[in-house]
Amino acid sequence: MGKHIKRTYEFKQMVVEEILAGxxxxxxxxxxxxxxxxIxxxxxxxxxxxxxxxxxxRTPEPVEDIDILKKSYALLMEIRNKQAE
Structure with missing residues (x-):
């Protein structure tokens, strides 16, 4: 298995610009x-x-936020369904 080498933005940009140059x-x-x-x-x-x-x-979204969003969505759908009746 190969080594993972983190390249800088400047290095990546330089490499890409060589490709764009032909x-x-x-x-x-x-x-x-x-x-x-x-490349x-x-x-x-x-x-x-x-x-x-x-x-x-990157830190993942806290589970609490996801649960709050799910509950809010369920509540909104319930309200929407009642209005449609």
Whole structure:
């Protein structure tokens, strides 16, 4: 299994800009020892403006909030159904 290396936004941007400048995926992949698919993902995120966003390590929503939302939704649906009658 390979090592997981966290790359900086600046590094990813530099790699993507080489692709956008016309260099081939295979050339850039070999130059930086990065899989073609990884570079393609970075390019897609770069073009979407989401390359700098990293959700790893994000804390999940507290269960309490989810329960409150479920109860609120059920109450709203009950009110809606009564109004429809």
């Amino acid at each position: 260099k081939s995926y295979s050339y850039v992949s070999k130059k930086y020892n990065i899989l073609d698919g990884t 393609a993902n970075w390019k897609k995120k770069y073009l979407n403006g989401t390359l700098a966003i990293d959700n790893r390590g």
